[in-house]
Amino acid sequence: xxxxxxxxxxxxxxxxxxxxxxxxxxxxxxxxxxxxxxxxxxxxxxxxxxxxxxxxxxxxxxxxxxxxxxxxxxxxxxxxxxxxxxxxxxxxxxxxxxxxxxxxxxxxxxxxxxxxxxxxxxxxxxxxxxxxxxxxxxxxxxxxxxxxxxxxxxxxxxxxxxxxxxxxxxxxxxxxxxxxxxxxxxxxxxxxxxxxxxxxxxxxxxxxxxxxxxxxxxxxxxxxxxxxxxxxxxxxxxxxxxxxxxxxxxxxxxxxxxxxxxxxxxxxxxxxxxxxxxxxxxxxxxxxxxxxxxxxxxxxxxxxxxxxxxxxxxxxxxxxxxxxxxxxxxxxxxxxxxxxxxxxxxxxxxxxxxxxxxxxxxxxxxxxxxxxxxxxxxxxxxxxxxxxxxxxxxxxxxxxxxxxxxxxxxxxxxxxxxxxxxxxxxxxxxxxxxxxxxxxxxxxxxxxxxx
Amino acid sequence: xxxxxxxxxxxxxxxxxxxxxxxxxxxxxxxxxxxxxxxxxxxxxxxxxxxxxxxxxxxxxxxxxxxxxxxxxxxxxxxxxxxxxxxxxxxxxxxxxxxxxxxxxxxxxxxxxxxxxxxxxxxxxxxxxxxxxxxxxxxxxxxxxxxxxxxxxxxxxxxxxxxxxxxxxxxxxxxxxxxxxxxxxxxxxxxxxxxxxxxxxxxxxxxxxxxxxxxxxxxxxxxxxxxxxxxxxxxxxxxxxxxxxxxxxxxxxxxxxxxxxxxxxxxxxxxxxxxxxxxxxxxxxxxxxxxxxxxxxxxxxxxxxxxxxxxxxxxxxxxxxxxxxxxxxxxxxxxxxxxxxxxxxxxxxxxxxxxxxxxxxxxxxxxxxxxxxxxxxxxxxxxxxxxxxxxxxxxxxxxxxxxxxxxxxxxxxxxxxxxxxxxxxxxxxxxxxxxxxxxxxxxxxxxxxxxxxxxxxxxxxx
Numbered sequence: 001x002x003x004x005x006x007x008x009x010x011x012x013x014x015x016x017x018x019x020x021x022x023x024x025x026x027x028x029x030x031x032x033x034x035x036x037x038x039x040x041x042x043x044x045x046x047x048x049x050x051x052x053x054x055x056x057x058x059x060x061x062x063x064x065x066x067x068x069x070x071x072x073x074x075x076x077x078x079x080x081x082x083x084x085x086x087x088x089x090x091x092x093x094x095x096x097x098x099x100x101x102x103x104x105x106x107x108x109x110x111x112x113x114x115x116x117x118x119x120x121x122x123x124x125x126x127x128x129x130x131x132x133x134x135x136x137x138x139x140x141x142x143x144x145x146x147x148x149x150x151x152x153x154x155x156x157x158x159x160x161x162x163x164x165x166x167x168x169x170x171x172x173x174x175x176x177x178x179x180x181x182x183x184x185x186x187x188x189x190x191x192x193x194x195x196x197x198x199x200x201x202x203x204x205x206x207x208x209x210x211x212x213x214x215x216x217x218x219x220x221x222x223x224x225x226x227x228x229x230x231x232x233x234x235x236x237x238x239x240x241x242x243x244x245x246x247x248x249x250x251x252x253x254x255x256x257x258x259x260x261x262x263x264x265x266x267x268x269x270x271x272x273x274x275x276x277x278x279x280x281x282x283x284x285x286x287x288x289x290x291x292x293x294x295x296x297x298x299x300x301x302x303x304x305x306x307x308x309x310x311x312x313x314x315x316x317x318x319x320x321x322x323x324x325x326x327x328x329x330x331x332x333x334x335x336x337x338x339x340x341x342x343x344x345x346x347x348x349x350x351x352x353x354x355x356x357x358x359x360x361x362x363x364x365x366x367x368x369x370x371x372x373x374x375x376x377x378x379x380x381x382x383x384x385x386x387x388x389x390x391x392x393x394x395x396x397x398x399x400x401x402x403x404x405x406x407x408x409x410x411x412x413x414x415x416x417x418x419x420x421x422x423x424x425x426x427x428x429x430x431x432x433x434x435x436x437x438x439x440x441x442x443x444x445x446x447x448x449x450x451x
Numbered sequence: 452x453x454x455x456x457x458x459x460x461x462x463x464x465x466x467x468x469x470x471x472x473x474x475x476x477x478x479x480x481x482x483x484x485x486x487x488x489x490x491x492x493x494x495x496x497x498x499x500x501x502x503x504x505x506x507x508x509x510x511x512x513x514x515x516x517x518x519x520x521x522x523x524x525x526x527x528x529x530x531x532x533x534x535x536x537x538x539x540x541x542x543x544x545x546x547x548x549x550x551x552x553x554x555x556x557x558x559x560x561x562x563x564x565x566x567x568x569x570x571x572x573x574x575x576x577x578x579x580x581x582x583x584x585x586x587x588x589x590x591x592x593x594x595x596x597x598x599x600x601x602x603x604x605x606x607x608x609x610x611x612x613x614x615x616x617x618x619x620x621x622x623x624x625x626x627x628x629x630x631x632x633x634x635x636x637x638x639x640x641x642x643x644x645x646x647x648x649x650x651x652x653x654x655x656x657x658x659x660x661x662x663x664x665x666x667x668x669x670x671x672x673x674x675x676x677x678x679x680x681x682x683x684x685x686x687x688x689x690x691x692x693x694x695x696x697x698x699x700x701x702x703x704x705x706x707x708x709x710x711x712x713x714x715x716x717x718x719x720x721x722x723x724x725x726x727x728x729x730x731x732x733x734x735x736x737x738x739x740x741x742x743x744x745x746x747x748x749x750x751x752x753x754x755x756x757x758x759x760x761x762x763x764x765x766x767x768x769x770x771x772x773x774x775x776x777x778x779x780x781x782x783x784x785x786x787x788x789x790x791x792x793x794x795x796x797x798x799x800x801x802x803x804x805x806x807x808x809x810x811x812x813x814x815x816x817x818x819x820x821x822x823x824x825x826x827x828x829x830x831x832x833x834x835x836x837x838x839x840x841x842x843x844x845x846x847x848x849x850x851x852x853x854x855x856x857x858x859x860x861x862x863x864x865x866x867x868x869x870x871x872x873x874x875x876x877x878x879x880x881x882x883x884x885x886x887x888x889x890x891x892x893x894x895x896x897x898x899x900x901x902x903x904x905x906x907x908x909x910x911x912x913x
Contacts, residue, residue, distance in 0.1 A: 034536070037710070040512055041512055041536055041537060042512050042513075043512065043513055043514070043515075043792075044512075044513075044514040044515075044533060044536040044537070045514065045515045045516065045533075045792065046514075046515075046516050046529075046532060046533055046536075047516055047517050047518070047790070048518060048529075049502075049517070049518065049519060049790070050519065050520075051519070064496060065496050065497060065498045066496070066498050067498070067499065068499070068500055068501045068502055068519040069499070069501035069502075069519055069521070070519070070520075074499065074501070077499065078498070078499075081496075081497035081498065084497065084570050085495050085496070085497055085570050088492075088495070088570055088571050088574050089492045089494075089495040089574075090492065091492065091495075120536055124536075142711070143710075143711050143712070145710050145711070145712045145833075146710075178833075180711075180712070180833055187714060187833055187834055188833075188834055189831065189833040189834060223908070226679045226680050256488065256593065256595075257592060257593065257629070257631065257636065258636070317493075335498070336494075337494050337496075371829055371831060371836070371838060372827075372828060372829035372837075372838040372839075372840075374827060374829070374887075375826065375827035375828045375829050375838060375839060375840045375860075376838055376839075376840045376860050376910075377840075378638075378840070380629065380636050380637075380638050381635070381636050381637070383857075383858050383912075385840065385858055385859070385860040385910040385911065385912070386838065386860070386910075387836060387837070387838035387860070387862045387910070403836070404836070404862060404863070404864075404908055405862075406679065406838070406860055406862055406908075406910030406911075408679065408858070408910055408911060408912050409912070410912075447679070447912060448679075449679030449680070449860075449908065449909070449910040449911060450679070450908070451680075451681060451908075
């Protein structure tokens with residue numbers, strides 16, 4: 001953690017050098033990662049890291065940089081770099097309202113756990129137990145390449161000259177297991193992943209079962225003819241896909257002419273069963289932010305409510321004069337500028353379980369996993385075409401497993417064409433993106449590419 | 452950056468705690484990153500990364516930690532902490548630690564250091580690209596240009612007595628053009644870069660790159676969606692080589708082989724591809740974007756022939772994988788920064804040139820898809836299943852390129868696709884890109900001549 005003495009010295013030096021309205025944003029992050037295979041700890045990583053982002057008003061222009069080595073020489077170099085770039089970048093400085101002017105009630109993060117407090121021996125024992133059970137589940141299992149656990153914790157501090165500082169703490173963990181099966185020279189793998197608040201919330205037995213079932217089933221998978229199928233997309237796949245397209249709700253995407261939600265607030269953009277909201281203070285998710293990274297108090301808000309577009313989120317970098325701040329200014333890290341981002345997002349569930357949805361449809365394709373979203377989906381137009389695996393059902397019963405297919409569509413069309421939502425939901429989070437809890441969806445006439 | 456005395460203390464603390472190998476990676480990196488949206492700078496930052504990564508081996512298992520704090524006692528404490536994770540594991544035989552013997556500097560000197568070039572000159576180049584792209588056609592609604600440069604100084608030392616210093620200079624533009632017509636938006640993209648100083652831009656053809664991005668976007672806007680199905684696929688030379696990068700390159704990284712996690716395990720000496728395929732990974736190509744003088748474990752980079760005339764010859768190996776497999780490092784240990792432990796990764800990977808001309812490849816294709824620009828891809832190395840999105844593609848009918856088609860993806864299994872390559876051109880070219888995997892985002896070269904794959908599954912909308 002940066003000492004208060006160092007904070008003061010940085011601010012003092014900035015002042016001497018003529019920088020005004022100096023903000024210091026810093027993140028103290030800790031993480032542990034442990035991976036077990038062949039009944040041994042295969043990898044163990046641990047880190048404690050701090051970096052500082054410095055931003056200021058230099059002659060009416062906003063300028064910023066970051067430092068990792070925290071000493072006065074590094075700070076002097078940083079100030080010099082800020083001065084050299086500000087007049088050329090010509091980013092107009094917009095003074096932000098004071099931190100904590102809203103007199104809002106702060107919520108305490110009672111679920112915070114520091115990565116430094118993780119009992120590595122306890123974790124290692126559980127991962128080894130899981131490995132030992134998984135490797136003997138079936139004679140077709142050739143390896144269990146990794147059973148993993150990872151815990152991240154961070155303290156985010158924002159302070160400005162002559163203002164009160166604000167602090168938020170966050171922590172989350174994830175676990176995963178991969179199982180590889182082989183039969184007649186054909187290999188297939190099954191993977192399972194869970195995000196949770198603490199180690200004891202991760203159900204390794206459940207993941208083991210999921211990975212095992214997929215690994216075995218996919219040994220016999222085949223492709224299917226290209227065509228339109230009634231399709232159930234499992235909650236984990238929907239979470240992956242929708243999390244990728246959440247930037248369509250950002251004002252920056254509208255400004256850049258990428259999002260098709262421009263001037264659509266109040267309009268019907270999805271089937272009326274669809275409601276998506278953000279809650280930065282959910283104790284069931286990854287983020288826990290009383291304030292965004294520009295010091296604004298956060299709140300729960302709907303993006304889509306019963307099919308109607310309710311909010312486009314913004315930050316000072318893209319907000320128009322007509323819009324109110326939505327408190328969605330976030331940085332991926334101290335290295336990046338504050339841009340617009342969502343935190344914890346939730347798609348509300350439906351009436352039936354995924355299994356009941358499949359039974360109701362009778363004949364359908366079930367998509368159980370997709371790969372390569374960053375390659376096969378495009379936020380510039382909403383198109384996606386993704387390599388997928390799944391199962392074919394006839395009369396509500398599983399007929400066989402399917403691979404070497406693509407699911408093809410468009411995010412905006414999909415919002416309108418969703419026919420059913422499941423009650424069971426799955427949480428997705430990859431570092432740097434929003435968290436999303438999502439149900440499975442049913443879609444009729446869904447394009448699948450295959451043979 | 453960090454004294455030899457402190458390095459020695461870290462290495463000693465690790466071996467005292469039972470590690471049979473320890474390594475220190477120290478990094479001091481000057482960065483310029485500028486992002487320009489039309490003529491307005493979204494972000495422009497000059498910064499410095501600084502940190503130390505410490506890695507230890509206990510047999511074939513490893514632990515890693517990093518920090519930006521140079522405090523000697525803290526570094527020792529961190530070292531002891533990661534070693535403590537293995538205190539209950541099986542006993543390890545510890546070899547004698549070798550004394551660090553002199554500094555070996557392997558420095559590629561840039562003529563023009565980025566830190567000495569005016570920031571305004573970099574911005575002027577970007578403005579010229581934006582202007583050139585916007586002038587290409589009225590339908591080009593937006594040009595987005597990212598510039599980056601890096602001067603990375605590293606020290607790598609380990610308990611085998613290695614102590615090396617290296618300076619790396621990298622620079623690159625990422626140029627995107629957005630074409631809009633009748634509600635359809637398409638993107639064209641080019642990303643020229645090199646392992647050089649700012650002299651790379653002395654003869655940089657701004658119009659060529661800006662127009663190429665704009666042309667590609669214009670070619671696709673308003674195109675019909677590609678039909679899904681199976682067909683022959685011709686992939687253009689240059690960054691089309693991303694197909695082999697994903698389809699089999701990752702599966703040939705020794706970290707996956709050592710963990711029995713690749714479709715190529717146990718297949719050295721076997722036929723794994725068509726006779727026409729010779730696949731190379733070469734991190735020593737002068738000035739190439741994916742090149743390094745030494746890898747991130749201090750081993751000299753080299754040309755590795757992975758597949759020769761269809762026969763699997765070797766894998767790309769880092770130190771830990773080499774230890775697991777009982778082989779030597781091939782200079783393939785790479786990491787994004789001190790925040791990542793290195794592992795075996797690609798450098799510049801390409802299919803070597805063949806004998807067919809580009810014209811012969813087209814004229815011998817009755818029906819298929821011509822992929823002019825690949826966008827990005829991914830692979831499941833266990834099964835070899837891969838997918839690519841395509842940025843620019845056309846139908847080929849009766850030996851001729853006919854209409855443009857958008858939204859195509861290519862899927863398949865690496866091992867199967869390698870066997871279906873039935874024509875290889877004589878026009879080898881290497882493109883520049885990034886690869887994201889467990890040791891971070893790395894700059895890589897991907898290349899090939901124009902190649903044809905006899906039958907591939909193409910994903911599309913109709």
